[in-house]
Amino acid sequence: MIFFRSIRASVLFLTRIPLGGYPYSDEENKWSTAHFPLVGAMLGVLAALVYCLAFSVLGPWPASFLMLGVMCLLTGGFHEDGLADTADAIGGAYNREKLFEILKDSRLGSFGTLALVVVIGFKMSCLATLPDKVLASAAVGDHSLALTMLGLLVFTQSLSRLFPVILLVCMPYATTDAAAKSRQVSRADWRQGVTAIIWAALVLAVLVFTQLISVELVGVSLLAGSVLAVLLARYFHYRAGGVTGDFLGASQQLIEVTLFICIFACL
Template sequence: MTLPPVLRGARAATTFLTRVPVGGFPYAEADWRWASAWFPFVGAGLGAVQAAAWLLVDRGGALVAASVVVALGLLLTGAFHEDGLADTADALGGAFDRARLFEILKDSRIGAFGAAALIVVLVLRIALLARLDAAAPVALVLTQCLSRVPPIWLMVALPYVTQGGSRSRPVAQAALPQALLGSVWPALSLAVAHAAGAVSAAEAAAML
């Protein structure tokens, strides 16, 4: 039985955002187009794995647990977001025109701005997670899910930045159906968290 593109998009999203082997190749362009709708779902899954890891190692202290969880996140995603952060920091810090900016973005090497941004963000991530302490597991699931919704709406609202060919272009061709489906997952996550007593109704409403 062949799955429709909207469901195959879940596997495409997992392949795009993580290093978790899920098979399903080759993906059609329609599958990649639906991938963005599943970004928050995949994020919640990543957060759940990290939350479980936190609960396993938190006896070593919040700082140890935070460090392990951040390292696990890098392993699961292949440092996907951190790579983008470093590229963006290098481009914004070292480019003075549009052509140079895209040249730096495509360069696989890391520069001073990228390295500095990575250090600051990773240290802050560990410190803030450690400060959350017992609330960290729930925060990991919710933030990993909620933070992946705005990019979908940005892809709907804004044109693709370049006209040339790109492997990620089909993923960025999101439309209203993808954005609406993508917005369902945070609502479900918050509903589950509220039912479990992890967040209050007011907190859930504020996050939405």
């Protein structure tokens, strides 16, 4: 029973999809972290559906804009908010106390605005130019553009949500703010980390088996994502002594950007 309820809790934590089922126990909330890659794969399917429908009518740039907008609506801008808060805190804080003070401030600053513009603009550019890259690539094989985009979006959305779980499991939680949403999942341990890895491995295995992505892309992306995760972990430990929910959201966004770079490198 806890398995299915923790999946439900995971969807509720990462998205605005109203599945109900409240209240959830501490154990169910803790186990919800294990299913982040699965929820990411689900979001990838929805993203691909929106993108392909819009692409067939409007073309690549409007499709990219609409897809990112729908994703922000589905997730409530959850990870983007973490990116903006992290950029403001890291850019504007001169010591650890000031960093946590800025993280708690709900106002958007110049560093956060710049981070959002750069990251969202980069992703939009990638999504708009990816179809031409896919159609020109011999690595795609006989798959249609729609199926290839499905595979790539499921890949990026699922794998980008694995690494924050690993950071959460491997690093101390740096804030004691009981009101923070991420406090619900901050007690995750190695069992949730291993389960998240299994989910991500299953998603990747299906995508590779169906030839929607290549083994080369998986290998390059895992290497690049791991290197970035280690660098982020060291920096977060240096600046804050651990991770926070905002840091994890920023990590997801930065790793997603890295995965898009890997896609272009491997096509």
